[in-house]
Amino acid sequence: MSQEQPSKSKRVQEYLRANPQARNRDVVEALKEFGVTAADVSNAKAQLKKKYTRRRSRAAAVVAATVTGGDSVSEENLSISISEIEAAIDYVQSVGGIARARQLLAIIQQIHEI
Numbered sequence: 001m002s003q004e005q006p007s008k009s010k011r012v013q014e015y016l017r018a019n020p021q022a023r024n025r026d027v028v029e030a031l032k033e034f035g036v037t038a039a040d041v042s043n044a045k046a047q048l049k050k051k052y053t054r055r056r057s058r059a060a061a062v063v064a065a066t067v068t069g070g071d072s073v074s075e076e077n078l079s080i081s082i083s084e085i086e087a088a089i090d091y092v093q094s095v096g097g098i099a100r101a102r103q104l105l106a107i108i109q110q111i112h113e114i
Contacts, residue, residue: 008034008035012031015031
């Protein structure tokens, strides 16, 4: 069974992650054997930016909801960094969603109380 080749967009995104300062023409030159065009590079950059911006705005929304939510918030809770929020988002995605993350955290809390 043959493995599927990565798409042009996937190749461009991987190249950009490895070489974040690369210009569009550098990416096209490096990936010309795969038929990558300047338009492909522009589209991939836009998708990466959209993904990054969406993640950052979600994290900011979570912080705003935490700070303004009716619960009493201590100074300790306000010092959550964006990197911690991004790590939490990655954790939730890696375990399969918020419901699954809550289950796992409840188990951890039960173990901690023993």
